[in-house]
Amino acid sequence: MDLAKQDWLDSLNDLIDSEGPERVKEILKELQLNASKKGIRLTFSANTPYVNTIPFDQQVSYPGDRDMERRIKSLIRWNAMAMVVRANRSKDGIGGHISTYQSIATLYEVGFNHFFRGKTDNFPGDMVYFQGHSSPGVYARAYLEGRLNDDHLINFRQELNDKPGLSSYPHPWLMPNFWQFPTVSMGLGPIAAIYHARFIKYLEDRGMRERTDQRVWAFLGDGETDEPETLGAINLAAREKLDNLIFVINCNLQRLDGPVRGNGKIIQELEASFRGAGWRVIKVIWGDDWDPLFDQDDHGILAKKMGEVVDGQYQKYTVESAQYVRDHFFGTDPTLKKMADQLSDEQIKRMRRGGHDPEKVFAAYNAAVDEKDRPTVILAKTVKGYGLGAAGEGQNITHSQKKLGEEALRDFRTRFGIPISDKDIDSIPFYRPDDDSPEMKYLMARRNELGGFVPERSEIDNSIEMPNPKIFDEFNAGSDREVSTTMVFVRILSKLLSDKSIGKLIVPIVPDEARTFGMDALFRQVGIYAHSGQLYEPVDADNLLFYKEEKDGQILEEGITEAGSFASFLAAGTAYANHHINMIPFYIYYSMFGFQRIGDMAWMAGDSRCKGFLLGATAGRTTLSGEGLQHQDGHGHVLALTIPNLMAYDPAFAYEIAVIIKDGIKRMYVNNESIFYYITLMNDNYVQAAMPEGSEEGIIKGMYKFSSSKNPQAQILGSGAILPEVIKASEQLKEKYNIDTDVWSVTSYKNLIQDAQDIERQNIRNGKELKPYISECLNNIDGPIIAASDYMKLLSDSLSKWIKDELVSLGTDGYGRSDDRPALRNHFEVDANAITWSVLASLNLKGHYKDNDLEKAREDLGIDLNKPNPLGE
Numbered sequence: 102m103d104l105a106k107q108d109w110l111d112s113l114n115d116l117i118d119s120e121g122p123e124r125v126k127e128i129l130k131e132l133q134l135n136a137s138k139k140g141i142r143l144t145f146s147a148n149t150p151y152v153n154t155i156p157f158d159q160q161v162s163y164p165g166d167r168d169m170e171r172r173i174k175s176l177i178r179w180n181a182m183a184m185v186v187r188a189n190r191s192k193d194g195i196g197g198h199i200s201t202y203q204s205i206a207t208l209y210e211v212g213f214n215h216f217f218r219g220k221t222d223n224f225p226g227d228m229v230y231f232q233g234h235s236s237p238g239v240y241a242r243a244y245l246e247g248r249l250n251d252d253h254l255i256n257f258r259q260e261l262n263d264k265p266g267l268s269s270y271p272h273p274w275l276m277p278n279f280w281q282f283p284t285v286s287m288g289l290g291p292i293a294a295i296y297h298a299r300f301i302k303y304l305e306d307r308g309m310r311e312r313t314d315q316r317v318w319a320f321l322g323d324g325e326t327d328e329p330e331t332l333g334a335i336n337l338a339a340r341e342k343l344d345n346l347i348f349v350i351n352c353n354l355q356r357l358d359g360p361v362r363g364n365g366k367i368i369q370e371l372e373a374s375f376r377g378a379g380w381r382v383i384k385v386i387w388g389d390d391w392d393p394l395f396d397q398d399d400h401g402i403l404a405k406k407m408g409e410v411v412d413g414q415y416q417k418y419t420v421e422s423a424q425y426v427r428d429h430f431f432g433t434d435p436t437l438k439k440m441a442d443q444l445s446d447e448q449i450k451r452m453r454r455g456g457h458d459p460e461k462v463f464a465a466y467n468a469a470v471d472e473k474d475r476p477t478v479i480l481a482k483t484v485k486g487y488g489l490g491a492a493g494e495g496q497n498i499t500h501s502q503k504k505l506g507e508e509a510l511r512d513f514r515t516r517f518g519i520p521i522s523d524k525d526i527d528s529i530p531f532y533r534p535d536d537d538s539p540e541m542k543y544l545m546a547r548r549n550e551l552g553g554f555v556p557e558r559s560e561i562d563n564s565i566e567m568p569n570p571k572i573f574d575e576f577n578a579g580s581d582r583e584v585s586t587t588m589v590f591v592r593i594l595s596k597l598l599s600d601k602s603i604g605k606l607i608v609p610i611v612p613d614e615a616r617t618f619g620m621d622a623l624f625r626q627v628g629i630y631a632h633s634g635q636l637y638e639p640v641d642a643d644n645l646l647f648y649k650e651e652k653d654g655q656i657l658e659e660g661i662t663e664a665g666s667f668a669s670f671l672a673a674g675t676a677y678a679n680h681h682i683n684m685i686p687f688y689i690y691y692s693m694f695g696f697q698r699i700g701d702m703a704w705m706a707g708d709s710r711c712k713g714f715l716l717g718a719t720a721g722r723t724t725l726s727g728e729g730l731q732h733q734d735g736h737g738h739v740l741a742l743t744i745p746n747l748m749a750y751d752p753a754f755a756y757e758i759a760v761i762i763k764d765g766i767k768r769m770y771v772n773n774e775s776i777f778y779y780i781t782l783m784n785d786n787y788v789q790a791a792m793p794e795g796s797e798e799g800i801i802k803g804m805y806k807f808s809s810s811k812n813p814q815a816q817i818l819g820s821g822a823i824l825p826e827v828i829k830a831s832e833q834l835k836e837k838y839n840i841d842t843d844v845w846s847v848t849s850y851k852n853l854i855q856d857a858q859d860i861e862r863q864n865i866r867n868g869k870e871l872k873p874y875i876s877e878c879l880n881n882i883d884g885p886i887i888a889a890s891d892y893m894k895l896l897s898d899s900l901s902k903w904i905k906d907e908l909v910s911l912g913t914d915g916y917g918r919s920d921d922r923p924a925l926r927n928h929f930e931v932d933a934n935a936i937t938w939s940v941l942a943s944l945n946l947k948g949h950y951k952d953n954d955l956e957k958a959r960e961d962l963g964i965d966l967n968k969p970n971p972l973g974e
């Protein structure tokens with residue numbers, strides 16, 4: 102025996118008994134410090150041993166009826182499985198997942214029976230992000246609760262059947278009274294949950310609603326943690342002290358193809374990441390069958406062995422015989438072997454993992470909801486396909502298992518005690534006990550106690566009053582001062598923030614670019630939100646526009662994270678449904694770091710029925726000068742085409758922006774339409790034209806005539822910052838070449854395209870003879886049509902079939918360059934000269950402009966015959 106060591110251990114035990122754990126911690130820290138002064142450093146480890154964080158003797162007693170809850174859970178397991186198997190019998194290949202829910206069932210059921218609170222008159226309800234592909238289990242529970250019926254379940258994944266079915270995954274777009282959060286694109290749920298929890302604090306700190314202990318629960322897969330978005334914002338959650346946030350990670354050690362960390366341990370890896378970030382980590386690794394063994398484990402041999410085995414091997418134990426486990430796990434050490442000798446084979450096979458033990462899960466949740474000042478993550482070890490036996494439990498193929506044979510169904514039925522006879526089993530009936538059965542009474546009583554059903558999405562009629570119209574009308578007259586549309590927007594935003602009716606509802610969001618966009622004046626006006634207030638004296642305190650952080654600040658200054666900023670936009674833009682508060686987010690960012698960077702989140706916003714304004718600033722491939730290839734956006738409006746309920750505008754003048762924002766506020770917050778807006782803003786300063794009379798409707802529809810000429814020979818369309826180039830070209834055509842042209846401002850190609858496609862569809866399907874708006878505008882006038890924008894040619898080109906005359910598209914296909922605007926517009930062939938040339942050349946093709954004159958114009962306009970196509974440059 103090592104006497105010195107024994108001495109130290111004895112002293113430690115004495116100290117624990119006499120002074121208590123806090124004092125022991127203090128002394129250990131001091132010892133460590135002293136050792137380190139002498140150069141003795143402990144190896145850094147962010148990990149604790151591979152055992153449950155909450156020891157058996159600190160486990161609270163379970164408040165529910167375990168047996169009853171197990172019966173209910175078993176029925177849900179059965180119905181969830183039956184739903185997928187039946188759907189795939191009726192439509193081969195329709196898909197769905199069985200094994201994920203089977204692994205997460207206990208984690209959900211403890212939540213449903215004891216933690217997830219519904220929305221009531223006095224309480225806003227807990228926000229639960231369900232793991233996307235566990236949806237069959239959530240539906241199966243709603244079925245028992247009487248919220249869904251047999252038809253719904255039969256039509257799982259068959260939304261286009263006569264009777265409405267259930268969507269594959271959580272989609273508020275498709276099931277607006279049920280799902281709140283689309284989670285199935287892995288990684289988006291977790292980051293959205295973090296910013297949502299933060300947004301709840303924002304609402305409370307700003308006094309927008311009462312403080313409550315409402316919580317955000319996010320359930321996710323262990324494989325899902327590979328996504329950068331999953332872990333990318335965990336520091337923020339700790340920094341912001343989000344004690345209203347609980348992550349539950351279903352660590353079944355498997356993803357789709359195989360083990361998550363076959364050669365390592367995902368729970369330990371995640372523990373280190375979350376602890377390092379400052380979260381409370383609760384590991385739920387072992388079920389109560391292991392407690393007696395740990396009790397005998399005086400020398401920590403069992404815990405050590407558990408720490409040594411890698412996940413791939415744990416998966417192997419799940420699928421192997423008891424003898425295999427005896428030989429390979431317990432058999433490696435005589436003490437462990439002795440422990441195993443006390444157990445029957447049956448017992449060894451049934452030794453549960455922590456995530457399948459309701460008492461362990463309850464203890465973890467209970468600790469999590471009591472945690473103060475930091476978020477909690479629960480790392481629960483489970484088995485993928487739990488209960489499927491040979492049909493898939495722990496198998497690498499289990500994720501995609503969608504069909505079960507009769508024998509597997511029978512085994513499953515017997516394992517979980519479902520009252521379905523052998524005779525009926527092959528028809529896989531759904532099972533719902535009578536309303537007055539003890540199971541149903543218990544289940545409903547629990548939900549009543551917790552305030553109602555979860556998930557449930559609801560909208561109330563809380564339309565806003567429109568802001569003062571003067572905010573928008575002041576731009577109608579235009580101005581001689583050269584200003585950019587970004588400056589115009591900031592002015593509108595500033596006025597809206599001061600508006601009596603909606604000022605408080607506005608949420609300005611920016612990822613560290615406020616100064617770029619000239620928004621620094623807003624820092625002072627409404628403050629930057631900081632839960633802790635401002636704990637330092639800002640360097641620019643004596644400046645009028647100083648960097649003002651405050652607890653009830655209104656601006657969300659998110660730092661350099663477009664994903665995080667977008668997650669805030671989502672939280673704010675769905676507050677009307679999730680919190681019944683009509684918040685109006687304005688998220689302004691470098692347009693290039695928009696859809697192509699966070700495209701999947703923008704899609705999620707559409708699905709979420711998110712409202713609000715996205716402002717793509719420093720937009721336009723040739724309008725953002727200097728910054729070059731990775732900054733200059735000439736395709737944001739093409740990407741915007743992909744999101745069905747996104748309104749996309751590329752306005753040129755101040756009055757256009759004012760009209761669009763006013764209309765947007767009305768449509769989203771007065772008419773309650775499920776749409777959101779993308780508006781591009783530029784930093785090019787130019788004189789702001791006055792609004793041509795009667796153009797309001799056209800601005801909203803997508804185009805209007807900006808200027809008419811007496812005898813037009815061509816029509817020129819311009820958008821955004823290229824409209825001034827079009828106007829210049831039109832003037833030059835008149836002055837130098839004596840050619841009259843009409844000028845149109847196209848504010849939204851997306852609107853024009855969608856309108857034309859819709860009209861065409863109606864004409865073809867219903868034999869109508871309607872005219873798209875684009876044809877109404879252009880088909881009564883002769884002439885070539887030249888369309889120029891700072892975006893890809895595809896936008897205007899896609900309208901050509903609805904225009905009777907020849908259309909020439911000028912756009913900015915290709916990589917950007919760092920240079921000034923004139924050089925860029927020359928390079929991309931969208932400047933006034935290139936537009937002028939295109940008009941002349943098109944007229945020439947029609948025989949309306951002479952060859953000789955055209956050659957002369959080529960020289961005047963500097964059109965280089967040998968210039969390569971910028972697309973390939």
Ligand SMILES: Cc1ncc(C[n+]2csc(CCOP(=O)(O)OP(=O)(O)O)c2C)c(N)n1
Nearest residue numbers: 201285286287322323324325353355356357
């Ligand atoms: C962004 C994204 N990539 C891929 C998928 C396809 N996918 C669905 S489930 C899955 C595996 C999930 O594994 P895990 O997170 O461990 O969940 P489990 O089913 O094991 O609980 C994958 C790759 C997806 N839904 N989203």
Ligand SMILES: [Mg+2]
Nearest residue numbers: 323324355356
């Ligand atoms: Mg997994």
